[in-house]
Amino acid sequence: xxxxxxxxxxxxxxxxxxxxxxxxxxxxxxxxxxxxxxxxxxxxxxxxxxxxxxxxxxxxxxxxxxxxxxxxxxxxxxxxxxxxxxxxxxxxxxxxxxxxxxxxxxxxxxxxxxxxxxxxxxxxxxxxxxxxxxxxxxxxxxxxxxxxxxxxxxxxxxxxxxxxxxxxxxxxxxxxxxxxxxxxxxxxxxxxxxxxxxxxxxxxxxxxxxxxxxxxxxxxxxxxxxxxxxxxxxxxxxxxxxxxxxxxxxxxxxxxxxxxxxxxxxxxxxxxxxxxxxxxxxxxxxxxxxxxxxxxxxxxxxxxxxxxxxxxxxxxxxxxxxxxxxxxxxxxxxxxxxxxxxxxxxxxxxxxxxxxxxxxxxxxxxxxxxxxxxxxxxxxxxxxxxxxxxxxxxxxxxxxxxxxxxxxxxxxxxxxxxxxxxxxxxxxxxxxxxxxxxxxxxxxxxxxxxxxxxxxxxxxxxxxxxxxxxxxxxxx
Amino acid sequence: xxxxxxxxxxxxxxxxxxxxxxxxxxxxxxxxxxxxxxxxxxxxxxxxxxxxxxxxxxxxxxxxxxxxxxxxxxxxxxxxxxxxxxxxxxxxxxxxxxxxxxxxxxxxxxxxxxxxxxxxxxxxxxxxxxxxxxxxxxxxxxxxxxxxxxxxxxxxxxxxxxxxxxxxxxxxxxxxxxxxxxxxxxxxxxxxxxxxxxxxxxxxxxxxxxxxxxxxxxxxxxxxxxxxxxxxxxxxxxxxxxxxxxxxxxxxxxxxxxxxxxxxxxxxxxxxxxxxxxxxxxxxxxxxxxxxxxxxxxxxxxxxxxxxxxxxxxxxxxxxxxxxxxxxxxxxxxxxxxxxxxxxxxxxxxxxxxxxxxxxxxxxxxxxxxxxxxxxxxxxxxxxxxxxxxxxxxxxxxxxxxxxxxxxxxxxxxxxxxxxxxxxxxxxxxxxxxxxxxxxxxxxxxxxxxxxxxxxxxxxxxxxxxxxxxxxxxxxxxxxxxxxx
Numbered sequence: 023x024x025x026x027x028x029x030x031x032x033x034x035x036x037x038x039x040x041x042x043x044x045x046x047x048x049x050x051x052x053x054x055x056x057x058x059x060x061x062x063x064x065x066x067x068x069x070x071x072x073x074x075x076x077x078x079x080x081x082x083x084x085x086x087x088x089x090x091x092x093x094x095x096x097x098x099x100x101x102x103x104x105x106x107x108x109x110x111x112x113x114x115x116x117x118x119x120x121x122x123x124x125x126x127x128x129x130x131x132x133x134x135x136x137x138x139x140x141x142x143x144x145x146x147x148x149x150x151x152x153x154x155x156x157x158x159x160x161x162x163x164x165x166x167x168x169x170x171x172x173x174x175x176x177x178x179x180x181x182x183x184x185x186x187x188x189x190x191x192x193x194x195x196x197x198x199x200x201x202x203x204x205x206x207x208x209x210x211x212x213x214x215x216x217x218x219x220x221x222x223x224x225x226x227x228x229x230x231x232x233x234x235x236x237x238x239x240x241x242x243x244x245x246x247x248x249x250x251x252x253x254x255x256x257x258x259x260x261x262x263x264x265x266x267x268x269x270x271x272x273x274x275x276x277x278x279x280x281x282x283x284x285x286x287x288x289x290x291x292x293x294x295x296x297x298x299x300x301x302x303x304x305x306x307x308x309x310x311x312x313x314x315x316x317x318x319x320x321x322x323x324x325x326x327x328x329x330x331x332x333x334x335x336x337x338x339x340x341x342x343x344x345x346x347x348x349x350x351x352x353x354x355x356x357x358x359x360x361x362x363x364x365x366x367x368x369x370x371x372x373x374x375x376x377x378x379x380x381x382x383x384x385x386x387x388x389x390x391x392x393x394x395x396x397x398x399x400x401x402x403x404x405x406x407x408x409x410x411x412x413x414x415x416x417x418x419x420x421x422x423x424x425x426x427x428x429x430x431x432x433x434x435x436x437x438x439x440x441x442x443x444x445x446x447x448x449x450x451x452x453x454x455x456x457x458x459x460x461x462x463x464x465x466x467x468x469x470x471x472x473x474x475x476x477x478x479x480x481x482x483x484x485x486x487x488x489x490x491x492x493x494x495x496x497x498x
Numbered sequence: 499x500x501x502x503x504x505x506x507x508x509x510x511x512x513x514x515x516x517x518x519x520x521x522x523x524x525x526x527x528x529x530x531x532x533x534x535x536x537x538x539x540x541x542x543x544x545x546x547x548x549x550x551x552x553x554x555x556x557x558x559x560x561x562x563x564x565x566x567x568x569x570x571x572x573x574x575x576x577x578x579x580x581x582x583x584x585x586x587x588x589x590x591x592x593x594x595x596x597x598x599x600x601x602x603x604x605x606x607x608x609x610x611x612x613x614x615x616x617x618x619x620x621x622x623x624x625x626x627x628x629x630x631x632x633x634x635x636x637x638x639x640x641x642x643x644x645x646x647x648x649x650x651x652x653x654x655x656x657x658x659x660x661x662x663x664x665x666x667x668x669x670x671x672x673x674x675x676x677x678x679x680x681x682x683x684x685x686x687x688x689x690x691x692x693x694x695x696x697x698x699x700x701x702x703x704x705x706x707x708x709x710x711x712x713x714x715x716x717x718x719x720x721x722x723x724x725x726x727x728x729x730x731x732x733x734x735x736x737x738x739x740x741x742x743x744x745x746x747x748x749x750x751x752x753x754x755x756x757x758x759x760x761x762x763x764x765x766x767x768x769x770x771x772x773x774x775x776x777x778x779x780x781x782x783x784x785x786x787x788x789x790x791x792x793x794x795x796x797x798x799x800x801x802x803x804x805x806x807x808x809x810x811x812x813x814x815x816x817x818x819x820x821x822x823x824x825x826x827x828x829x830x831x832x833x834x835x836x837x838x839x840x841x842x843x844x845x846x847x848x849x850x851x852x853x854x855x856x857x858x859x860x861x862x863x864x865x866x867x868x869x870x871x872x873x874x875x876x877x878x879x880x881x882x883x884x885x886x887x888x889x890x891x892x893x894x895x896x897x898x899x900x901x902x903x904x905x906x907x908x909x910x911x912x913x914x915x916x917x918x919x920x921x922x923x924x925x926x927x928x929x930x931x932x933x934x935x936x937x938x939x940x941x942x943x944x945x946x947x948x949x950x951x952x953x954x955x956x957x958x959x960x961x962x963x964x965x966x967x968x969x970x971x972x973x974x975x976x977x978x979x980x981x982x983x
Contacts, residue, residue: 073799113640133798148783285648299547300637
């Protein structure tokens with residue numbers, strides 16, 4: 023019986039001209055967004071890889087100079103674009119794309135692409151994720167709203183009941199049939215998506231091993247999301263007196279879930295856990311750094327203590343008698359004094375952002391849109407956590423770079439000798455910045471909650487759909 | 499007219515009785531109230547940022563003056579390092595940085611955060627490279643920037659049309675489905691007149707009250723929030739009313755047009771929501787992509803690369819550059835020679851290098867800005883494809899959070915930075931020291947707003963195509979019904 027109902031529903035939909043038109047339009051939209059994503063991803067990747075190479079060359083060829091001056095020339099780190107960014111660009115447009123790594127301070131990311139775009143960006147980007155998260159549920163709603171209510175109005179539901187069809191079976195059969203019809207859209211789209219990933223140059227050496235589980239998880243998350251929408255629509259269709267009422271209710275729910283609630287939840291999260299202003303943040307860091315000690319200021323009290331400690335350590339009376347250059351020691355000490363300040367403040371900011379996101383993730387239990395958005399961007403490596411991970415990697419690299427430079431001063435220069443210089447030999451000691459993105463297993467903890475929310479939502483809505491179907495009125 | 503009055507009475511009764519109208523009003527009131535509250539919060543934050551920046555600057559400048567006074571009088575207990583000596587003009591150019599402020603527009607700032615949440619309301623102007631001046635964002639969770647804000651412009655641009663669609667999707671279809679359309683036609687009432695009267699009734703009953711209510715709420719919030727209310731504020735609020743009323747009329751005309759196709763109510767809903775999706779999300783997204791493809795903006799990465807490349811090259815020619823500068827400015831060379839400072843002074847050489855680098859990368863910056871302007875022009879040119887875009891940009895313009903005002907601010911900041919450089923560079927090259935009096939005469943930035951008439955004119959200009967499109971849709975609906983009648 024289940025198979026027969028599913029088959030009938032599938033055939034009915036496939037034969038419906040309106041379904042064919044809407045599905046073709048949706049497919050066109052999906053493909054367009056995929057190709058636009060691939061183009062965007064390719065140009066970003068090419069530009070950033072080239073920029074990283076140019077950067078390295080500039081670092082190596084900056085010429086003979088004082089090592090500290092070379093460190094001040096610094097390096098820029100560019101955020102790489104992950105393969106699945108062509109599906110979901112996540113926060114990429116709003117988070118900075120590069121960071122300057124220099125001595126004495128941990129800079130913030132800058133040059134968010136959104137600043138270099140037109141006002142239209144605030145309407146949203148036409149990405150595959152947007153089509154899947156926002157437009158596709160609308161298609162599901164338009165396919166499903168009349169599933170029970172329409173049959174009831176036409177009187178065919180009474181006929182089915184009279185033939186002894188159990189309403190639970192009918193609900194599951196309809197769900198399977200509609201899901202099958204959706205497959206006509208999603209399967210070709212998924213094949214095109216995979217082809218774009220491979221042919222569009224998004225799959226690179228080394229990305230393959232992690233890409234497969236990421237893609238599979240992404241597909242599973244979206245399937246759960248579509249399932250929730252489908253079961254909810256069926257439940258509403260069973261509950262509503264008329265098809266029109268079902269449609270209005272579902273569309274209202276769609277607007278509330280995808281447009282209104284995310285903004286309200288974001289506002290609530292910001293209100294609960296306010297973000298500090300850039301001025302206040304910079305002031306706090308500056309104030310704390312001032313208390314930490316200034317490596318460039320010989321009259322700084324902490325520097326004076328360092329001098330005494332160094333003299334004691336090497337058993338000499340004068341800095342000039344040191345077997346190492348005190349400048350190297352003091353520069354590194356200045357860095358070491360600053361690290362806890364940066365760590366404390368940037369960690370606090372990250373914690374505040376995480377608390378804000380936790381509010382959204384909790385709301386994801388009742389708003390699947392928030393869960394899928396979080397999962398989709400997370401699996402595509404374009405969420406804030408991925409950005410934060412990259413930021414931390416750049417800071418580790420900055421500290422390594424500065425330590426190599428300061429050690430060179432310490433072990434090769436002489437105290438008080440301001441004329442010491444070095445060149446390429448030193449610069450080559452600084453390793454190339456190689457960023458290793460988070461893997462799926464690293465992300466297990468952060469994905470658990472939204473994935474659980476989606477799975478819970480899927481089974482709950484399935485149960486609700488079956489229950490509503492069983493309890494629905496058979497007569498109009 | 500009689501027909502309109504009759505339908506107005508009937509529709510009021512009907513929509514009131516089936517609770518559609520009170521529910522719509524209630525929801526709209528709640529949404530607008532929450533949105534105004536959120537908008538006020540954003541403006542409050544902007545003002546707090548500006549206030550803390552100004553306090554920071556005041557304290558910093560006071561500290562600098564005190565330090566200079568102590569160093570000059572010999573009462574300083576600590577000698578500053580070369581990089582923080584407040585008497586050196588190159589240091590003061592950096593340490594004395596001035597915050598260039600773009601204040602939120604009184605009352606109207608609440609209407610739309612627009613692009614303001616992407617940029618800080620104040621920029622630190624100093625003698626650091628011009629590439630460091632822009633590209634800095636205000637600290638915010640990028641996830642929330644992506645989500646957008648629940649401000650009044652969001653309610654009016656995105657949600658208001660949905661209410662109108664809910665009120666207007668069944669203008670005729672319901673009559674047909676209930677069998678009352680035949681009764682109406684039996685009384686020889688022409689269908690276009692019925693449709694016109696029902697549409698106008700909904701505009702008068704819902705769209706117009708919302709168009710008046712939203713700016714009134716903004717005004718009240720401004721009054722209670724202690725904002726300065728001027729004649730220009732009132733004109734801008736009236737413009738919000740006019741634009742919202744026109745925008746509402748467009749969506750209702752669309753409902754009328756779809757109803758004229760004589761489909762059932764469910765199909766009408768699906769069609770209208772499809773059009774809404776197309777106009778609010780897909781067309782803007784596609785235009786944005788198109789602008790990006792046609793007028794690619796050179797990324798800031800290229801600018802950084804070029805700056806560093808030329809900085810390396812010019813640093814090696816630092817002394818030559820400095821010599822050339824003195825050739826061009828002999829009066830500064832004379833002043834410099836009279837000082838006991840080393841003629842190969844690091845600050846002067848660095849300033850010469852920075853100036854040279856800026857001249858080299860200037861074409862890149864110009865190209866970047868030109869391409870961005872072209873993108874904006876392209877999207878503006880094709881914004882008629884969706885009244886949603888024109889309406890949203892007009893409201894942002896009135897709120898002072900549009901692209902035009904931001905562009906104006908950045909241009910003025912660039913100009914001010916030149917003024918800043920003009921203040922410090924001659925002092926650097928003349929190897930002068932900075933006195934307390936110099937600090938007191940540091941250039942200060944004041945944002946010059948565009949003439950009010952221009953802003954208002956541009957915003958009002960949006961109403962015409964929207965009204966035109968509304969009339970066109972209305973005429974098309976009437977024609978369609980007449981033909982099939």
